[in-house]
Amino acid sequence: MENHPDPKGDKLGMWLFLYTEIMLFTGLFILYAAYFKKYPEDFIKGGKDLQIIFGAANTILLLVSSCAVAASITAVRRSNKNLTVGLLCAAWLLGGIFLFNKYLEWSSKIRHGIYPNSPDMAAAAPGRSLFFDLYYIITGLHGLHLLVGMILLSVCAVMVQMEKINAQKYILLENSGLYWHLIDLIWIFIFPLFYLIV
């Protein structure tokens, strides 16, 4: 038997899933908190080595893209197909630029010998190597989630184009939007923890 469409239930499932994602990152934030308490000076020094300009740019990119995704849901409700697809593509593009920035940032760090278990890190203070271990793991995991989010957005864009997502049935777009906002929200926590720490 096909289920009766029940967007409320679909959304409930998505919220539960988002909750597990939050728990996943919470585990890492707990580690961050514990090690920050143990090595506050090393963490602050490590934070000064990160370029605030990259982090700030990425924050703005994600906030704007979140806004675009939110707008696309309103657009699909009003049956404005072209605007919906346009907004989704814009969000996708902003996500892409975010990842490109991340790539530049990571490669510059690696060029400077900052990566897990590098000779420089082995010689550095323990707190410093922990800080960068956490930096790579948390931003890496976040980037991976962003990649998944981009795949979801492109699937949604194609389905809007094929009119499988329309003003009557747009729960997939809404759920993908929720996921995208969560990625944004997690970044809002990552940004101050790594870039703004003093």
Place this chain on the structure above:
Amino acid sequence: MQTTESFFETPSPSRFSGIASWLITTDHKRIGLLYFFVVLVWFFIAMLIGLAMRTELMFAGRTIMGPQTYNAAFTLHGVIMIFLFIIPAIPAIFGNFLLPIQIGASDVFFPKLNLLSFYLYVIGSIFAIMSLFRGGPPDTGWTFYVPFSAVTRTNVSTTLSAAVILGFSSMLTGLNFITTIHRMRVKGMGWLQIPLFTWSLYATAWVQLLATPVLAITLILVIFERVFSIGLFDPARGGDPLLYQHMFWMYSHPAVYIMILPGMGVVSEIIPVFCRKPIFGYKAILASSMVIAVAGSLVWAHHMFTSGISDVAILVFSLLTFIVAIPSAIKVFNWVATMYKGSIQMSPALLFTLCFIFLFSVGGLTGLLQGAAGANIHIHDTYFIVGHFHFVMFGGTGFAFFAALHFWWPKIFGRMYDFKKAYIAAVFITVGFFIHFFPMFVLGMMGMPRRYYDYVPKFEPLNMIAGFGAYILVAGIILMFVNLFLSFRNQRSAADDPWGGTTLEWSVPSPPPLHNFIETPKIMTYPYDFSSVIHKYRKESSS
């Protein structure tokens, strides 16, 4: 009663046939049975590994295996039994099969996600097998403690990946169940008309969602330590191994409630049916399930009293541990009170349930001893812990699983098994269990440490006795399954309601038809109202 085709004859989706109609089905009943057969295979493998270990321990010195093999054996026994048997056994098999029927739904809310969970389970088990053959089986124990797990040369990464994947499978099942219970209850079924088994699965599902992601990230970090040589838990590079233990137990202690809560749900279903009496304290039982889910998430550090946490932490966690015993005790009192002045009808399912109550109480009470900080220091990492753990997990969840098998077997397969052999098997299993695991308490008090393949000679007699118990236990289990499978020789003749149950699964044909219900089910205001059942049986006996 109109005759209907059971779900065995009707594939879902209907375009598939033959083996595909099973392997890519979205029918919750078929998925439940797929789980059943895979879980059973794993149970037997892990049981035989366990038996080999006990054979090794029957005599001092090397008997049949060396220390490295023994380390691999207890790791695999633990990993398989926990991640591949106990966690999925009741929720994935009976939960999948019965939860939608108990709430009057035609399927779970996300049928395709349900199939995905099953395949994640299969992929996870394939990873577990692979770890046996690639680069030496893991030797860390199922707890994967760092720093050893980060440096041992054996193939721990594969086992860790298996645990992560299996975690996702159980998490998605939990997500599915919560959504199903919230959104798919038949019209007229309020929260207080939900059967207790479904309530227990609801509590379990929340723990799965709360705890599993934390374990996933922790184990992923250990994989990263091994593969990318990060140093988050490496004391040489400023990391803190104690943090690993915190994060591991933050999941793994709630996980023991993931294992036991569904078992408690099974018992809460079986006891009223065979006592012909409404369950005593329906609300207290469901509330205690939810309290266990919450309080059980706050006691994790009682596994770490000897790891060097502060005295304040020990006191707080010790207190919390005592508190979590209260809701479990409430349940036990409720079950016993239900039986008081009931008209008890013996059946194999009830016999297993009674053994459950006894063994689980022993397990629970010895747990309190461990929760006391002083006693804990004395018995930490001894056989006392092994004994306690098996009394709760095997004497608890394992026996509940056996009881559930006997209770719902006629519903699932439409066939009745032989009672006499089932009773004999139950007696063998219980007696064997007791002879096997009880000496462990004594050994633990005497100071025999766990996870060693050899011991000093004074421990030999009790280990010998335990070994004999293990053989009796295994013989009983084999007899039980042979008896159950022999029922396939019989015609499909089990009645729709062979026991006189009142929950919705007994109102549908055995085995149930594809969409579970032929007509919209009628909801009773109280799910355990036996007046009509008693009336029916009275009429039969007087005529």
